[in-house]
Amino acid sequence: MSDLYQLSITVNDTEYQRAIEPRILLSDFLRHDLDLTGTHVGCEHGVCGACTVLFDGHPIRSCLMFAVQADGHHIQTVEGLGSPDNLHVIQKAFWDAHGVQCGFCTPGILMTLVPFLENNPDPDEAAIRQAISGNLCRCTGYQNIAEAVKLAAESMRT
Amino acid sequence: MKKSIGERIKRTEDPRLLTGQALFVDDVNIPNMLHAAFLRSDYAHAYLRSVDVSEARARPGVVAVFTAEDMGDDWQPGPPLVSPPPTVEDITFYSRRQVPLAKDKVRHVGEPIAVVIAESRYIAEDAVEDILVDLDPLEVVSDIETALDPNAPLVHDDLDSNLAAHMIQSKGDYQAAKATAEVVISRKIEIDRGAAAAMENRGIVADWDSKSQHLTVWDTTQAPIPIRNGLAARLGLSESQVRVIAPFIGGAFGPKMMMFYPEEMRIPWISIQLGRAIKWIEDRRENFYATTQERRQVHEAEMLLTREGKILGVSHTFLHDSGAYDPYGLTIPLNTESHAMGAYAVPNYFSDLTVVFTNKILTTPIRGAGRPQGIFVVERLLDLAAKELEMDPVEIRKLNFIPPDAFPYEQQIIDQAFSPLIFDSGDYQPVMEKAAGMIGYDQFVKEEQPRLRAEDKHVGIGIVPFVETTGVGPYEGARITIEASGKINVATGVGTQGQGHFTAFAQVVAEQLGVDVKDVNLVTGDTAQFHWGTGTFASRGAVVAANAIHASALIVREKVLKLASKLLEAPEEELELEDGYVRVADIPHLSISLGDLAAEANPLRGAVEPGTEPGLEATAYFGPKYGAIAFGVHAMIIEVDPETMMVEIKRYVVVEDCGTVINPLILEGQIHGGVAMGIGNAYYEQLIYDENAQLLNASLADYLIPTANEVPRIEIGHFETRSPLNPLGTKGVGEAGTIPVPALFAQAIENAFPDHDLEILEMPLSPNRLFELLQEKESEK
Ligand code: FES
Numbered sequence A: 001m002s003d004l005y006q007l008s009i010t011v012n013d014t015e016y017q018r019a020i021e022p023r024i025l026l027s028d029f030l031r032h033d034l035d036l037t038g039t040h041v042g043c044e045h046g047v048c049g050a051c052t053v054l055f056d057g058h059p060i061r062s063c064l065m066f067a068v069q070a071d072g073h074h075i076q077t078v079e080g081l082g083s084p085d086n087l088h089v090i091q092k093a094f095w096d097a098h099g100v101q102c103g104f105c106t107p108g109i110l111m112t113l114v115p116f117l118e119n120n121p122d123p124d125e126a127a128i129r130q131a132i133s134g135n136l137c138r139c140t141g142y143q144n145i146a147e148a149v150k151l152a153a154e155s156m157r158t
Numbered sequence B: 001m002k003k004s005i006g007e008r009i010k011r012t013e014d015p016r017l018l019t020g021q022a023l024f025v026d027d028v029n030i031p032n033m034l035h036a037a038f039l040r041s042d043y044a045h046a047y048l049r050s051v052d053v054s055e056a057r058a059r060p061g062v063v064a065v066f067t068a069e070d071m072g073d074d075w076q077p078g079p080p081l082v083s084p085p086p087t088v089e090d091i092t093f094y095s096r097r098q099v100p101l102a103k104d105k106v107r108h109v110g111e112p113i114a115v116v117i118a119e120s121r122y123i124a125e126d127a128v129e130d131i132l133v134d135l136d137p138l139e140v141v142s143d144i145e146t147a148l149d150p151n152a153p154l155v156h157d158d159l160d161s162n163l164a165a166h167m168i169q170s171k172g173d174y175q176a177a178k179a180t181a182e183v184v185i186s187r188k189i190e191i192d193r194g195a196a197a198a199m200e201n202r203g204i205v206a207d208w209d210s211k212s213q214h215l216t217v218w219d220t221t222q223a224p225i226p227i228r229n230g231l232a233a234r235l236g237l238s239e240s241q242v243r244v245i246a247p248f249i250g251g252a253f254g255p256k257m258m259m260f261y262p263e264e265m266r267i268p269w270i271s272i273q274l275g276r277a278i279k280w281i282e283d284r285r286e287n288f289y290a291t292t293q294e295r296r297q298v299h300e301a302e303m304l305l306t307r308e309g310k311i312l313g314v315s316h317t318f319l320h321d322s323g324a325y326d327p328y329g330l331t332i333p334l335n336t337e338s339h340a341m342g343a344y345a346v347p348n349y350f351s352d353l354t355v356v357f358t359n360k361i362l363t364t365p366i367r368g369a370g371r372p373q374g375i376f377v378v379e380r381l382l383d384l385a386a387k388e389l390e391m392d393p394v395e396i397r398k399l400n401f402i403p404p405d406a407f408p409y410e411q412q413i414i415d416q417a418f419s420p421l422i423f424d425s426g427d428y429q430p431v432m433e434k435a436a437g438m439i440g441y442d443q444f445v446k447e448e449q450p451r452l453r454a455e456d457k458h459v460g461i462g463i464v465p466f467v468e469t470t471g472v473g474p475y476e477g478a479r480i481t482i483e484a485s486g487k488i489n490v491a492t493g494v495g496t497q498g499q500g501h502f503t504a505f506a507q508v509v510a511e512q513l514g515v516d517v518k519d520v521n522l523v524t525g526d527t528a529q530f531h532w533g534t535g536t537f538a539s540r541g542a543v544v545a546a547n548a549i550h551a552s553a554l555i556v557r558e559k560v561l562k563l564a565s566k567l568l569e570a571p572e573e574e575l576e577l578e579d580g581y582v583r584v585a586d587i588p589h590l591s592i593s594l595g596d597l598a599a600e601a602n603p604l605r606g607a608v609e610p611g612t613e614p615g616l617e618a619t620a621y622f623g624p625k626y627g628a629i630a631f632g633v634h635a636m637i638i639e640v641d642p643e644t645m646m647v648e649i650k651r652y653v654v655v656e657d658c659g660t661v662i663n664p665l666i667l668e669g670q671i672h673g674g675v676a677m678g679i680g681n682a683y684y685e686q687l688i689y690d691e692n693a694q695l696l697n698a699s700l701a702d703y704l705i706p707t708a709n710e711v712p713r714i715e716i717g718h719f720e721t722r723s724p725l726n727p728l729g730t731k732g733v734g735e736a737g738t739i740p741v742p743a744l745f746a747q748a749i750e751n752a753f754p755d756h757d758l759e760i761l762e763m764p765l766s767p768n769r770l771f772e773l774l775q776e777k778e779s780e781k
């Protein structure tokens, strides 16, 4: 077994110190070491986008990265966005527009959209679809996700 | 009474899903849990000479390694999933079921050979690499069309050939009709394999507690109750010792209904052997090799018509790919037959079905489940007939629809449950007209298309109707309890995989008990809560389970009224249920809350009257006589880029008739998702196998499922013909979105190339394949 590596990482504003194997994927570390299971894993090869989290504010695929590469960085996961009783605007919009079916792809899509909406306060349909085109969803056909994004953009503007 | 059924109510389960708080199988974390990884065959067909696991066992962190040999007498093939076909005349069926771990022979790439149990998944996967396997490769049965060649290798050595089943169905006298037919259209039609590709792969966690002698299993299954029953039987436990939980499931679409996957039986068995909790989570690669697939069929199909375009008969002799085993019996090809006459009155029908074994992962239903193939066959033949007769595609269809006064319409063949296929109700023509109207069919064909064609644009239009057999038996059940808090607890056996059952079922309860949907707490898919039922498949949740819930709600309502009438001293007829209270109409202050009523019904002192039961609770079941037949029409306008052959969908219209709609919001979502999968089936998703039955595109980077850029905005129209077969009048809709899409693509693409006389007789298509077909036509010119 390989040697352990001292990792210091900030996730959803909480700092964690852990000794881990260098080969542990960031996705596995978040899910199984920190028990933040909201980040999902659908392919482990960087295609489906289910594992998307924010790395110093940028969306990345946590299945394509080792946890040790996040040493000293800030990660945000869906758990840091809102809670069932206090949903983030985007989460609320997904609820209102029925942008969720099985919900497996949803955390990754939400994390993709957070910075997108910050940079694009009034996106049109084509821009929205382009923004989520790296996230696969097998249930919704994307239409209500697009609706949800419009709804979220609107409430964020007002 | 306040309406709840038919309302666009937001889903109650969403806040948990949106915040990462919903429990999926891979989120289950048990202290001291071990992890499993499987060694799988790299060959499609080979004798297994030996497996040496000694090095794997010696690796630090490895707790155990199991091969078929280590299982002793517990090594048994899986149970048949559906009852094998009754041995009636004209049916041949050889049952060969999947094995827990390969013993003498492997029959498809991905078949499990050994399983490693270790302290972590990482270590387990390392140890899989340590195993030495001696596989002696055999000739491979790589396709259905060569499977029955006299010198083809045998998938199952004990059979004389690769024939898995043969069956003939007929109606009327096809040969006699052929003698009089003025138009005969015959073509070979092919459909290839695809994957369900749910975003969540399969997974299972099993936890045997030796102190309490109890097994708890979390499984990504569509059918927790049959899994519980099967596990108990196979493991020699009583059913009360096994609890199976299907928590939130990240999409299923059919393959999570396969019982039992080798892993599904193995992991609980190992948990008992080791007395530890074990987790196995499938990775995406395994999902391509070891999760069931569907759709491969080859048809020699024919349609007979009169000069006026009236269908006289349909026949098809077809091959169906079973893969290496056939635990699912004839469900898929029988569904194909049930749809091969489409929505039309076809007086003569003949079908000759041959199912063959191949060296590929087995096939089981995937959203659509044989129906898209049947619809593709009949709609293609009809399109070709329309061309030959120079008739409008809409007109020829209207001419042939089963007329509204002909229901219930007996198709005179048997369906997938071996019951007579009967279409319960429908009114097809207005649905077709509505779809044509919404897409602006006439205007597009007469004005817009000629104008765009003049600009050299390859624009096409398609319009395709379809039927869907839904809501089959045998039954589902539900228990409803009013708690002293006033909350309503509902337990049912079906699992849920994103269909919004929590909300739709709550609406059915709310409608009868006059409560807010928020106050209805629904438990699905936990055998500790409810343990009678079959599962979520064949678009049956909204039909079978919802009607069972409706039936229990009616009984609870009766109990509520009876008790309230006594307490409020008012006749039952004068009572109303609203906002969680029972009120005497016109005297609003005379009321009692459901919670108080529930407490009264469960007294701590005094006596419960003889012949009555404590509490406000009821359990009821519903089993439909036969399935309810939904109907719909899809229409679309496309533009094909003649350089890249990419198809851009300009407009997409769906008009559906699935009887009573419980929640239009959820229904529309189901259609959106179904269409998206249909688009994949039609133009992007094909599992490509080589001559060694090796899958060449086993990753999401190579197997393309549609993204937000390929799926268009979908315009939906509703139509409502109640099903007379159940009190709610519902029909299923789960698969409706997917079924007609390949047929629709074929029609629209042909329409986009009027000068090429293109004939699309295969699915899935792809930009490359369309290019080839057009080239062939060019060179013929
Ligand atoms: S799990 Fe990371 S992209 Fe699919």
Ligand code: FES
Binding pocket: A099, A100, A101, A102, A103, A104, A105, A106, A136, A137, A138, A139, A140, B199, B250, B251, B498
């Ligand atoms: S909601 Fe199921 S994959 Fe997107």
